[in-house]
Amino acid sequence: MDPFNPGLSEGTRIGGYRLVRSASLPELQAHLYEFEHETGARHVHISRDDDNLTFSVLFPTVPQDSTGVAHILEHIVLSGSRKYPLGSPFFAMLPRSLNTFMNAFTAADWTMYPYSTRNVKDFDNLLQVYLDAVFFPNLTEWSFKREAHRLEFATPSDPSSQLTLQGVVYNEMKGAMATPAAVMGRLLGKALYPDLTYANNSGGAPANIPELTWEGLRAFHARHYHPSNAYFYTYGNRPVASVLERIEELALREFTAIEVDTSIPDQPGFAEPREVRERYPSSETERKAQVLVAWKSVPSFDTYATLQMSVLEAALLGNAASPLRKALIDSGLGSTLASGSGLNTNYRESAFAVGLKDVDAGDAERIETLILGTLRALAENGVDPESVDSALHRIELSRKEVSNAGFPYSLKLFFAFAGSWLHGGDPLRALQFDEDLERLARERAAGGLFERLIREQLLDNPHRVRIVLEPDPKLAAEQEAAEAARIAQLAEGLDETGRARIVADALKLAELQERQDDLSVLPTLEVSDIPADVPRAEYRVLERGGAVVGLCPQPTNGLVYVDLQLDFAGLSEEQLDLLPFYAFALTRSGAAGRDYLELARRIDAVTGGVSASVGVSTAPDNLANVREHFTLSGKALARNAMALLELLRDLLAEPQFDPARLEQLVKQQRAAMQSGIVGSGNQYAGRRAAAQLRAASAIGERLSGLTQLATLKRLEAEGVRGLVERFAEITRALRAAPARVCVTAEEGELALLEGELDTLLSPLTPAAPVPGHAPTLLPRVRDARTTDVPVSYNAKAFATVPFVHPDAPALSVLASLLRANFLLRELREKGGAYGGSATCDAQGGIFLFWSYRDPHVARTYRVYRDALAYLEGNVGEREVREAILSASAALDPLTSPDTLGRMRFFGDQGGYTPEVQAAFKSGLLATTLEDLRRVARAYLADDGRAAYATVVGADVIARANAELEEPFEVASI
DSSP: OOTTSTTOOTTOEETTEEEEEEEEEGGGTEEEEEEEETTSOEEEEEEESOSOEEEEEEEEOOOSSSSOHHHHHHHHHTSOBSSOOSSOHHHHHGGGOOEEEEOOEEOSSEEEEEEEESOHHHHHHHHHHHHHHHHSBOOOHHHHHHHTOEEEESSTTOTTSOEEEEOHHHHHHHHHTTSHHHHHHHHHHHHHOTTSGGGSOTTOOTTTGGGOOHHHHHHHHHHHSSGGGOEEEEEESSOHHHHHHHHHHHTGGGOOOOOOOOOOOOOOOOSSOEEEEEEEEOSOOTTOEEEEEEEEEEETTOHHHHHHHHHHHHHHHSSTTSHHHHHHHHTTSOSEEOTTOEEEOSSSEEEEEEEEEEEOGGGHHHHHHHHHHHHHHHHHHOOOHHHHHHHHHHHHHHHHOOOOSSSOHHHHHHHHHHHHHHTTOOHHHHHOOHHHHHHHHHHHHHSOHHHHHIIIIIITOOOEEEEEEEEETTHHHHHHHHHHHHHHHHHTTOOHHHHHHHHHHHHHHHHHHHOOOOGGGSOOOOGGGSOSSOOOOOOEEEEETTEEEEEEEOOOSSEEEEEEEEEOTTSOHHHHHHHHHHHHHHTTSEETTBOHHHHHHHHHHHOSOEEEEEEEEEETTEEEEEEEEEEEEEEEEGGGHHHHHHHHHHHHHOEEOOHHHHHHHHHHHHHHHHHTTTTTHHHHHHHHHHTTTOHHHHHHHHHHSHHHHHHHHHHHHHOOTTHHHHHHHHHHHHHTSOEEEEEEEOHHHHHHHHTTHHHHHTTOOOOOOOOOOOOOOOOSSOEEEEESOSSEEEEEEEEOOOTTSTTHHHHHHHHHHHIIIIIIIIIIIITOOSEEEEEEETTTTEEEEEEESBSOSHHHHHHHHHHHHHHTSSOOHHHHHHHHHHHHHTTSOOOOHHHHHHHHHHHHHTTOOHHHHHHHHHHHHTOOHHHHHHHHHHHHSOGGGOEEEEEEEHHHHHHHHHHOSSOOEEEEO
16 A cells, blocks of 8 residues: 555546556555546656655657757757746756756657655746746747857957857767767667667757757757657655646646657668778877677567566676676777677667777777677577576666665666656566566576577677777867858858848847846745755764774665775875776776686675775865775675675785786776766866865875876886786785774664674774875966867866865855856856856865866856956845755755765764754855855955866867967876
8 A cells, every 4th residue: 555645546537637557566665656648648656755756757859860959959948938938947946946856868769857856845846847848938049049059250249250150059069979989879879770760869960950940949849849748757755646736737738639759660670780980089099999889689668678688788798707798808909898888778679789999990890700709609608697697686686776876766767667668668567577587587497598699689680780980180170170161151141231140149149148037936945945954874883803883774675785994094105196096906806816707706696786996085174184085885685795795805805916907907997087088077177176276186186087097098008017016015005094884784684794794804904094195286387188179178276164164154155156146147158168167165175166068268267257246246135045055955965775874974984973064054054145255255356376277179278378368288188
């Protein structure tokens, strides 16, 4: 019986809705309700004892070209609607809400608008805004010009200056499509499904975005954004009837059912395999290609077929010992698996793909031959039963785990069935697939199941493509020339009247962006709606073997989480540089007499994963008191808790590093880190800027910034000679470091584990703490690091105060206010950057401005400089209230049983107790406008105290330096 919806039964009507199915989900401690509305709208509600209330509406969107219409529409529907005719009600709601998640996504064949919050009033507020946005958007021509594309002069009011193409999505996709992973993702859809919507770039290809018209956008909305084409989802402990009634009142009652055909047919099969070659921009060309072999596979809406292929994928590729992964890595032809490798169920018919990156393009045929040969051997000799057991074990663990890490758990449930649902699959079957598991067990017992799958889906399947993605140092220049040609074509025939119109449009757009919207029409929370408390969790502390141990009882649904934290302040400077790679290699090498293959199998067989990481934090009252910590973590089903402790012990006591394996791993880690720069350039730039100001930030940049990438490049170039011995020294030093352990499990399991902790702690010989490292700050220069992108990521940092300082709360509120009320307008709406923000790291004592996929450098730094002038101007109590709401949300993060105890125990150990955090929150809630102006003058007014860093394209920074009074010092990454 569902306590939140008593009396609901199949056939029940709620307004225009009819309940067509009601089903218990005992594995999830939940109940599923499936409704249909008279307009044709579908609705799934999952009722569960969870206060993180969640909503989403999803529309199948099937673009017929690469103009990015679905992606641009996602932006523009959030840019003003019938009830909320503002410039950007979506962004205006961010500081008026205590949401735990709020976003929108465009995929290859759907667009989704989800949010979640633990506040009922907030849920209703956001529901109004989201429904009005998607069903009744204004879709103005001005929002189209801002978000999609427009011609604009470099100096908007000067028609003699250079003509440019601008647009938020246009600039976003210029940055996105500069990455080989993004190019490969687009190629995969185009190569395998050339006759379907997947052949198009739903995000928008920069060359095609200018072809989209305003009228075409409006027509796409009318066709796709109708209740008859809508899939609704809600979740939580709230009675569903009240939510359905609000959805009908706010939107659905204004529509009648229509015929909408957004179905996607099957892709006709290939008669024989094909090859596709494409380029991506890169100044590095030697062994920087990727080769991917891909097959069209089973329907993604067939839960049993996708379960079979998921298990096969895990058996072939899931860990270092998996035969297909091992054959590829051991070949030495590349560094790691190619982008797109694995089973992809984001298409109506799934794709299975595997390949290598960092290869010579001339080796493409050898790589395909190796893949096919390995698959033939497995089909003939059999798939290892233990690898299948491990895959099924991971499925069992993932079904049991209730975690808000990454995404809210509520949205993870939706993602589990959303794609299948819109293609005709059964959402209940996707969540409750015991029948599929039982069928799999029967067919497996009969023998030959996975060998047959390899033959049918891969070896005997001619619908196969070899994709070769090659670096081209000339491509960036070609793309710039092509853009110039597009602009010239668009400008062809422009007379004085036409040029004047472009100027007039730019001035009108600027005027609209300066307009002060009446935000009073938007619903909002009040400061009184903010919970006064901070997250708390009960745990008990004991000392065992010289380590401080926290035992945290949580309702983990039969899982055990173990986190061991060791101080690394005693490491030498050389060891400090090597430690991040040591952490990466530790769980991917051998231990206790087992090589890395045996250890990989062991990890998969008895755990949900183990990991090692490094981090830096500071004391709440002293930024010079830096805590450096190495953390070894793992999780397992309760029945495997002892096996987890033994595994972690072996990694501490007897790690085994093999030179040949280390050669592979350094290539993999370097490749992963380098490929992540374009997607996270703002983070790398921010670390470079902060590292000029604070010791903790300098250590952090050394461990996870561009300095660490330089260390990996050096190791790859020089080889790993002597690294085994140096890693042995690091192991000995870590075992002698002060230790803290957090164990999170259900109370009964904790009682059993308490007596077994010596198993984990036996290798440790903790000594007295030693002073932390005092690394040299990065030089205070305007630091530009270049990579292969046509945009920039610009950071400017200021040193501030410790967490307990009276000004720290006001600085956090200041960052929220500038982000929502100034930087969004100046950087995104006016400047065309995809993102821009201000953040305050209250624990690290850093205030940071940053931009993301930004077409400008000089202009952006002028915006940062002008932030103080804005603050002295037309800012009122509304802005302050909203900034307090936004800043307070960060103090009350969405937790779950796996994270709450860990957060509380290690936070208390570091001095960030509930009392300290509550005092910070109290100061935050009491912040005034005068406080904000005062701290801005005190900490941000002197540009001479600021630190600057940008990650940027070489051509972009060259143009910027030509107009900057203080140019950047430029070096390549």
